[in-house]
Amino acid sequence: MNFKKDLAAILFELLDQEISATELELMIEKPKNQELGDLAFPCFTLAKLKRKSPNLIAQELSEKLHSPTFEKVEVVGAYLNIFLNKKTVSEEVVIEILQQQEKYGALEFGKGGQVTIDMSSPNIAKPFSMGHLRSTVIGNSIALIVEKCGYQPIKINHLGDWGTQFGKLITSYQLWGDVEKVKQNPIKELLTLYIKFHEEAETNPSLEDQGRSWFKKLEDGDEQALSLWQWFRDESLKEFSRIYELLNVEFDSLAGEAFYNDKMDRIVQLLEEKQLLVESNQAQVVELTEEQLPPCLIKKSDGATLYATRDLAAALYRKENYNFALSLYVVGHEQSLHFKQLIAVLEKMGFDWAQKMHHIPFGMMLKDGKKMSTRKGKVVLLEEVLTESIAMASHSIEEKNPNLANKAEVAKQVGVGAVIFHDLKNNRMNDIEFSLEDMLRFEGETGPYVQYSYARACSILRKANWDSELQTAAYNNAWDKEWKVVSVLMEFSHSIKRACENFDPSQVAKYVVDLAQAFNKYYAEVKILEENAEQQSRLALVDSVTVVLKEGLRLLGLEAPKEM
RNA sequence: GUCUCAGUAGCUCAGUAGGAUAGAGCAACAGUUUCCUAAACUGUAGGUCGGAGGUUCGAAUCCUCUCUGGGACACCA
Incomplete structure (x- = not known):
């Protein structure tokens, strides 16, 4: 059902096989306006040749x-405009969809390949903010899309579950913590303890030392520290x-930062073997001057490992x-720079698979035009937004x-849908100014709008007692008013x-809005349930x-x- | 300072492997329900595609310069 390909094949012959069919196919475009x-x-480029x-x-x-699939061909200036045969094509499309059902649109180019997706990655003991929402929702959609193309996605929640902050947290908990309070409202209470630590540390610097020492204990496997951490x-x-x-959203792996603790020595060793490690200001780094990147820090001057080390270990794992x-x-x-460095280091190590790694960046969630910061408490909690x-x-x-x-169930589906869709509908790179009002808008180009369109369509089928098994009903209309929807x-x-x-999930989000719009227009214009000879074909559509x-x-x- | 991302209608954004008259949604205004869910639909109005050069039959799209804003840039992640 690839009409572009068909057209390219015909043009190939008509143009005396001077331009390859694949090249011709790329030249074919969709007119701006369906009329x-x-x-x-467009024939401009052929002018020189001919x-x-x-x-x-x-x-x-x-x-x-x-x-036979072309109804007519028109010439406008240098453009060759082709009109498809509405009846033939429409019936073909509709039958294909009804037969394939949810398999419709699937692709095979990713067949069998596994795709790991590092996503969500909230920090333990900190609230799940709107920022994490983006990674979660974009990652989840990419997983589904990639799966639709034949790949097998592996969703990894790379939890922020390690680091000096845990030393601080343990210190704070030992001093001011309360078991029951934490159990009742863990994140809120732990965050309070974390904030209190920083407040107190300003007047009592020795707390920092205590924090460090607790983290050292944690790293050394101290039982008390470990059980608190757990x-x-x-x-x-x-x-x-x-x-x-x-x-x-579900994950295939929760292997976070802590998981790689015992896997970093190997990376450091490998780097040493390949003589990539250089000492610089008492730290161990990999120089990336040829790549025109700043050096990548592997070990701190005190010998401790860093973010990059952990990510290298994770990549290898x-x-x-x-x-x-x-x-x-x-x-x-x-974090774009970090990932450029990461991939560059792996390439230097001789791992050609580093080219298969892709950072999928996205813009920030802003508050009053600025980055939201946990410290200032100016963080918007996702759960509150969803509840609202x-x-x-x-x-x-x-x-x-x-x-x-x-x-209750429908309200959940629609409410959550609005929030997810709002995040996905635009290019990921755009920063988003946080606005509850925008997020909870249910009209226009929104999730609820699309869901509503779906519910309306379902409602019609219900009223008509449509039997979805009837995949070859009599299709006998001109498919004129339905053409936009079909296309x-x-x-x-x-x-x-x-x-x-x-x-880029926004491609699908935009698509789904287009389809909903086309359908709603059709719905307003045509009385679908009218009992006449063409009713069956309308219902099939x-x-x-x-x-x-x-x-x-x-x-x-x-x-x-199905209803809302 | 270097690198990077963005700048299109009042607002939020599509459109960027160059193509026809730059499109949606929101907001504004005017309409549509004896009729399939009005969370919808129709219409009006709204533009120096940040700016200047260049490439060519043709540029919002590619190149150079420039302005504005965000972000990153060694011992946080």
Whole structure:
């Protein structure tokens, strides 16, 4: 069902095989405006080759261009505009969707390859902020998209569960902590203790030493330190899992920073063997002057390891355990330099698979135009936002559909959907100014809008007692009013491909909005349930819209309630 | 200072392996429900694509310079 390819093959012959079909296929474009046609072929570049005016070439080609799938061919200036046969194509598309169901749009180019995705990665004992939301939601959608393209995704939550802050936290807990309080509200209480530590440390610098010494004990395997650390970790994870459940995100691995503690010596040793380690200001670094990057710090002057060391160990571990085809890191753009260095060091070590690693950066969540900081307490908590959004969805339901059966469940799906969609609909690199108002908007280009479109379509099928098994109903209309919808339906796979190639879920988000818009227009214009000869074909179209909307939403991590 | 990302309608953004008259949503204004869920649909208005050069049949898109804003740049992650 690749009409571009068909057209390219025909043009290849008509142009005396002077330009390859693949090249021609790349030249074919979609007209800006559907009234101009479904496919367009600009003839400007042919002018030199054929030594004729482009307009004349277009004219000549149009006279020779014939195919049963083309309804007509028009010439506008140097453009060859092709109109597809609406009836043939529409029936083909609709039947394909109804037969393939949720498999529609799937691709195979990733067949079998494993893709590790480093995502979410919140810090233990700290609140799950809006910043972590981005990594979680983008990573989750990329996992789903990559899977749709044949890969096997492995979602890794690289937890921030190690570091000097745990020494500080243990110190603070020993001095002012309370078991019950922590159990009741772990993250909030641990954060309070962490903040208190910093406040007290300003007047009592010896606390810093205590913190360091507790972290040393932790590293040395001190039982008391270790059990406290384990406890903090467990309690934090319990709380995170509540959020992950709301977001409907699961992980294949929770191997965080602590997991790599015993795997770093090997990296340092390897670097030494390859003579890449250089001493600089008492620290051990890998020089990256040829790569025009600042040196990468491997060991501090006191011999302790660093972030980069840990990530090197993690990269190697992932290669050896998953033998990834791609290794993705969904981490904020602030860390771009770090990942450039990381990949450069691995390449220097002779690991050609370093090229399979990709940093997937994204813009920041800003508050008043500035980065949000945990210290100033100016951090927005994701859970509060989600709760608020669900409440708002609930309110809308009471207003618009009070007789709905499972209100609470639907409110959750819609409320959470609004938040996720808001994050995914734009290019990842854009910074987002935090605005509850924008996030909880349910009209226009939003998650709820798409979900609503889906619910409407489902409602029609329900009213019609549509039997989805009837995949070959009589299709007998002109497919004129439905053409816009059909032409969007057939673009699904293309949007998935783009999303996968660029690791960009917004491609799918935009697609799903396009489809919802086309459907809503159709819905307003045509009375679908009208009982006439063409009713069955309209219902088949509506059914195929529900299939694609639902699958598109799924790829973004949103649910699709049948009623709302 | 170096590197990096961004600058398109009042606001939020699409569009960037060069193509036709630069598109949506929100907000504003005017409409649409005896009829399939109005979380919808229709219409009006809104633009020096930050600026200046260049490349060419053609530039929001590519190159150079420049202005503005965000971010990163050695012992945090």
